[in-house]
Amino acid sequence: MADQPSDTREAAPRPAIVGAGTMGRNIAVASAVGGQPVTLFDIDEDAVRDAESEIGSTVGTLTDRGVADVTDADDVRDRVAYTTDLAAAVGDAPLIIEAVTEDRETKAAVYEEIERHASASATLATNTSSLSITELASSLSRPERFCGTHWFHPAHIVPVVEVVYGDRTADETVDTAAAFLESIGKDPVVVERDIPGFIANRIQSAMAHEAWALLESGVASAEDIDRAVKGTFGFRLPTLGVLEKGDHSGLDVHHKVLSELLGEIDRGTSPAAVLTELVDEGRHGVKAERGVYDWSETDSERLTAERDQRLLDQLEVYRAARGPPDAPDNPDSRDSSDEPES
């Protein structure tokens, strides 16, 4: 996966990941598996300890599957250094990825500390999923060095990372973040404007909203709604995307279907009542053993491991289908020699 010899990278200053929770620890795994040594920081010692133990087993799974370009899992594990000392983590880091709690004030306080210790030339990227990049940058003394890198869970498997401009982000900042992502085998998608939800979460939310509305209307069971998604357009998505699929169906047909259906699709501006009720009842999903489904008899560790194995299978499908196929008048068609090796 790595196209740069790891010993060159070993000698260079390490990128830092600030926040070792669900996302930060998996971003560290993605980097290590891609050949890039990183430092993982958290303010909470337990979070760091827990991350180290989880990363140990995640790397084992990935190397067993041949995802890492080395067979020795210890080499990959050794690429992650752990610390609770922010100055040591960010002091000479060329790139700092912030993945702390989704809270404006927490992030602003962390940025103040980072700017105190980091080099003036460092690039700072936030993993926020819902906060405005422009607004988060407003407290920074170097907003031009700040952008979003929006990773998706599980970050060590999902291939695309959105790289998001804020109003004052310099092109060089986005280029640096995108180059880092490519160097570890990720597939950056640049979001040119800071809009809520960026690209993927907006589309995903539109779909989720309609799925909840359908469940509420009683048109089908939760199992059947999920099966209809997984076995129809969801089944095609890694291969065809959404817009590309329009070309395959015929845009005339696509236009007609949208014209007929758009007026029928739920336009509510708050989550469906059935979702609100589940949340109010504490049925928060796997972590609470009950959500839409009953998970009380399920071993959650095994569930996660099986999920990851299936997602790794899908990663192969995504890589095989990456980008629209070559066509003579397709400006985005790419020569197969442009494909990354991983």
Ligand code: NAD
């Ligand atoms: P999390 O709660 O699992 O982890 C947050 C970590 O931040 C914790 O370990 C906490 O100790 C640490 N933290 C809190 N204050 C800190 C500080 N002052 N300094 C250093 N560390 C501090 O959260 P998460 O799910 O990993 O989310 C992190 C970020 O990633 C959020 O911005 C979130 O919106 C975003 N995100 C999450 C997901 C997801 O699926 N969980 C997906 C995409 C983006």
